[in-house]
Amino acid sequence: MTRGRLFTIVGGIFGSIGVLLLGIGTALAVSTATFQASAERTEGTVAALTERTSTSNSGRRSTAWYPTVEYTVDGRRYSFESSGGTNPPSYDEGDTVPVAYDPSDPSEAQIASFWSAYLAPIILGGIGIVFAPLGTVLFVKGRKVQRQRKWLLEKGREVWAEIADVGVDFSMRINGRHPYVVHATWHDGGTGRTHVATSEHLREDPGPGLLGRTHVRVLYDPADPDRNLMDLDALR
Structure with missing residues (x-):
């Protein structure tokens, strides 16, 4: 495979992944902002921390802790596990945290702090912001190298x-x-x-x-x- 074709393929892959992640991150951010704007607020307690370990394709293992939060609305107790895990843990068991919940369905809730609510969109969007221009640069460079190669072969x-x-x-x-x-x-x-x-x-x-x-x-x-x-x- 020629260098120009390699750059073009890698650039296309990186660029596509970057645009996709940027789109997902933006959609999550908009969804979170919409939910937070209409949500009611209360306080909850971190009832447990769940440890999860994942292994990447390269074999590298990583661990994160996900808090389970309990809260009460109109005398009824609810709980949810946060979708965002961190290492080290962001909270300890027994910590009091702000909770945003859907007034029409109090079981739909999330931690109301900025970082807990927007961590996933920020990570996905950040990776997308890096990958999209990097992919574009590699793709353009690959096309340039391919045009140069064709010109040299012909002229x-x-x-x-x-x-x-x-x-x-x-x-x-x-x-x-x-x-x-x-x-x-x-x-x-x-x-x-x-x-x-x-x-x-x-x-x-x-x-x-x-x-x-x-x-x-x-x-x-x-x-x-x-x-x-x-x-x-x-x-x-």
Whole structure:
């Protein structure tokens, strides 16, 4: 997979997730604000803290505590478990907390403090705010790289550059592995400059395929030789 296509796909995924989370966070915030505006207020007591542990796809475990709140409306006792858990716990058993409840259905209630009510929308919206522009940047960059690659394949000037080295790019990982890269150089007799071409990131070691070869095909922009494309497919 070419770098441009990779950026485009990853950018599209990140951007879509960001927009989705931002939309969910906004909807939750509006719903919470609407509920809080029409709700009645009373005081409740933290009756229990429920510990829940979850495991992410990477195997990392995290624990949060969810308070169960008891409150009374018109002599009738109700209780609910907060939808937001925290670590460390935000409350202790026996703490008094403000409660907002639906006057038409007192069993519908939530803790009336700002952070308890809006923590989930803030987290989801915050992640969305980060992911959406990041995805957009990656997507735009990917499209730009793809257009540049297409231009070089169609109109780039050809040169057979000398293979300088085959190495590993330790600055990044792809599917948990450091990718391989090939570097090659060529000398422009007209300008007296030496230019460097770097291959796209490769999942497999290209060394065995380059045995006995000293040069690779490079396509470059004559107006800007640093805009170049190493065509390893020409060796196959």
